[in-house]
Amino acid sequence: MAHENWQIVIIGGGPAGMSAALWAKRLGCEPLLVEAGAEPGGQLLRTFNRLVDCPGFLGQTGAEIARQVAEHLKTLAVAVRLRSPVTRLSLAENLVWFDSEAISYQALILTLGVQKRRLGIPGEEEFAGRGVSTSATRDKHLYRGKSVAIVGGGDGAFEEALMLAEEGCRVTLIHRSDRFRARPMYRDPVLVHPQIRVLTCARLTEIVGTTAVTGVNLEIAQPGGPVETMHLPLAGVFLTLGTNPATQLTAGQLELDSEGYIVTDRYGATSAAGVWAAGDACRPLLPSLVTAFGDGATTAKAAFDWLHHPKES
Numbered sequence: 001m002a003h004e005n006w007q008i009v010i011i012g013g014g015p016a017g018m019s020a021a022l023w024a025k026r027l028g029c030e031p032l033l034v035e036a037g038a039e040p041g042g043q044l045l046r047t048f049n050r051l052v053d054c055p056g057f058l059g060q061t062g063a064e065i066a067r068q069v070a071e072h073l074k075t076l077a078v079a080v081r082l083r084s085p086v087t088r089l090s091l092a093e094n095l096v097w098f099d100s101e102a103i104s105y106q107a108l109i110l111t112l113g114v115q116k117r118r119l120g121i122p123g124e125e126e127f128a129g130r131g132v133s134t135s136a137t138r139d140k141h142l143y144r145g146k147s148v149a150i151v152g153g154g155d156g157a158f159e160e161a162l163m164l165a166e167e168g169c170r171v172t173l174i175h176r177s178d179r180f181r182a183r184p185m186y187r188d189p190v191l192v193h194p195q196i197r198v199l200t201c202a203r204l205t206e207i208v209g210t211t212a213v214t215g216v217n218l219e220i221a222q223p224g225g226p227v228e229t230m231h232l233p234l235a236g237v238f239l240t241l242g243t244n245p246a247t248q249l250t251a252g253q254l255e256l257d258s259e260g261y262i263v264t265d266r267y268g269a270t271s272a273a274g275v276w277a278a279g280d281a282c283r284p285l286l287p288s289l290v291t292a293f294g295d296g297a298t299t300a301k302a303a304f305d306w307l308h309h310p311k312e313s
């Protein structure tokens with residue numbers, strides 16, 4: 001069966017993918033950028049804080065930056081296919097599948113990014129947006145003065161706990177271990193804050209409610225002690241559990257590290273010929289907008305060189 005053929009297909013329309021598409025086009029290739037969501041931007045669309053660390057974008061939100069870069073792609077007439085989650089890859093046949101439809105490519109760039117971890121407990125999906133939130137930056141105003149819980153032990157959880165306390169919330173930070181990944185600059189102010197209590201060795205078992213969240217059920221097990229159960233009445237639960245690379249598609253076809261990140265060389269080449277990867281899915285030292293932009297651009301140049309001199313890499 002004949003498939004629509006593209007010179008370069010880029011899967012993932014976050015900053016790394018947008019940059020790869022822009023550079024591939026500027027180098028004279030015909031790239032197709034494929035994105036699962038309704039607009040390009042990736043994590044930027046969930047970045048509600050104003051950026052202070054991306055050269056040239058001081059004070060803009062992630063969504064504003066995403067839309068500027070998307071406009072840039074439009075002015076270069078880069079082909080973008082939205083609302084198109086790739087469901088399967090066949091690297092041996094150079095095929096990208098969307099359910100039963102496939103397109104083929106000469107070179108492939110994977111910019112799949114990361115996805116938020118989930119707890120997988122009852123109530124988590126059911127009350128999403130009705131008391132369960134993944135961003136205090138975005139939703140804190142909805143919980144002003146109320147009791148809330150925040151789940152997690154990294155910088156994000158501690159930063160958001162402080163943010164919610166500043167909003168007048170009574171905050172319970174729930175963490176499964178008695179050690180925190182958060183750095184002292186985030187951790188220490190939380191541990192002494194009068195409006196924040198910290199529960200360690202605690203595991204959320206259920207989020208309960210009616211039309212919206214009314215509380216959570218927990219199990220608490222200090223080392224060597226009995227397992228205690230507890231119900232906490234509250235209005236909101238913030239899940240700040242970190243991320244996993246969105247690389248399930250590549251399993252068994254590409255070399256991944258022990259946590260599922262794509263292994264690449266310094267130009268983004270993967271273990272498969274003609275396939276490059278960039279951005280947060282490759283465990284960058286500094287997961288950020290600038291590294292995603294830079295690494296995406298590098299893969300476009302590497303793919304361009306390979307298409308023109310394929311035997312050299």
Ligand SMILES: Cc1cc2nc3c(=O)[nH]c(=O)nc-3n(C[C@H](O)[C@H](O)[C@H](O)COP(=O)(O)OP(=O)(O)OC[C@H]3O[C@@H](n4cnc5c(N)ncnc54)[C@H](O)[C@@H]3O)c2cc1C
Binds near residue numbers: 053111288290
């Ligand atoms: C709340 C928050 C705040 C942040 N603040 C900053 C900051 O201040 N400064 C900074 O530099 N960085 C910040 N970052 C980090 C920055 O946004 C990321 O490092 C960057 O977005 C990584 O880009 P990426 O293209 O690798 O991946 P992502 O942005 O994750 O994009 C990956 C894209 O791939 C798509 N995709 C995945 N699988 C498929 C599939 N099967 N089919 C089709 N499409 C698929 C996804 O839908 C997504 O759009 C922040 C991130 C968050 C979440």
